Amino acid sequence: xxxxxxxxxxVRVKLFAxxxxxxxxxxxxxxxAKQTTVGDLRKKILELYPSLASKKIPFxxxxxxxxxxxxxxxxxxxxxxxxxxxxxG
Amino acid sequence: xxxxxxEPIDLCDVLVAAKDKSAGGTVLFIGSVRDHNEDGPVSEIFxxxxxxxxxxxxxxxxxxxxxxxxxxxxxxxHRVGNLxxxxxxxxxxxxxxxxxxxxxACKYGIDEIKTRVPIWKKEVSESGVSWVEGVSLKx
Numbered sequence: 001x002x003x004x005x006x007x008x009x010x011v012r013v014k015l016f017a018x019x020x021x022x023x024x025x026x027x028x029x030x031x032x033a034k035q036t037t038v039g040d041l042r043k044k045i046l047e048l049y050p051s052l053a054s055k056k057i058p059f060x061x062x063x064x065x066x067x068x069x070x071x072x073x074x075x076x077x078x079x080x081x082x083x084x085x086x087x088x089g
Numbered sequence: 090x091x092x093x094x095x096e097p098i099d100l101c102d103v104l105v106a107a108k109d110k111s112a113g114g115t116v117l118f119i120g121s122v123r124d125h126n127e128d129g130p131v132s133e134i135f136x137x138x139x140x141x142x143x144x145x146x147x148x149x150x151x152x153x154x155x156x157x158x159x160x161x162x163x164x165x166x167h168r169v170g171n172l173x174x175x176x177x178x179x180x181x182x183x184x185x186x187x188x189x190x191x192x193x194a195c196k197y198g199i200d201e202i203k204t205r206v207p208i209w210k211k212e213v214s215e216s217g218v219s220w221v222e223g224v225s226l227k228x
Binding site: 014016017018020021058060062065066067068069079081083084085086087088089 | 120136137138139141142143145146167178179199202203204205206207208209210211220221222223224225226227228
């Protein structure tokens with residue numbers, strides 16, 4: 001049990017716009033295995049919060065203010081955010 | 090000057106920020122809340138930003154502008170919060186020695202801001218309140 005906890009990584013994920021409203025929070029904390037990728041995080045978020053899929057909210061993931069692809073590895077202190085399509089201006 | 094702000098955009102202030110003695114031309118673009126969309130009247134728009142990333146992206150756009158055009162000042166400001174019809178939501182101001190650089194750089198600035206900066210808008214209309222369908226951010 002203790003060992004399992006040591007192998008887990010808690011990732012704080014910021015949420016915006018339609019994704020924030022669908023989940024009902026402006027940030028969530030997701031527990032993942034260490035050496036986790038953005039793809040793993042995406043899968044986990046969709047499992048934990050099915051409203052994102054049911055409301056058909058597409059999103060990309062930013063790590064430390066940069067848009068990344070699903071193969072990117074997430075580390076403990078990274079700032080992670082999920083971002084629906086943008087519409088500024 | 091790059092800024093995401095909750096305060097109303099003061100167009101005089103932004104023009105002063107773009108002032109430069111060696112500039113012969115200054116171009117100002119203002120985006121403002123329109124009173125309608127494709128489906129009918131719009132009464133207000135709520136804007137939300139991922140402030141830290143938005144400011145970083147706007148600074149990145151300024152760097153690109155400075156590589157491509159010889160400009161003097163670049164000012165980009167985007168407002169967040171609830172905005173009424175007619176209020177400015179975004180302003181991009183570029184000063185340069187000559188007008189051509191200023192026009193081109195200003196157009197590039199606003200075009201890139203609209204597709205690369207994490208900002209979202211939600212329109213309040215007669216049919217309800219809805220997030221505007223946007224464009225997916227690219228790497």
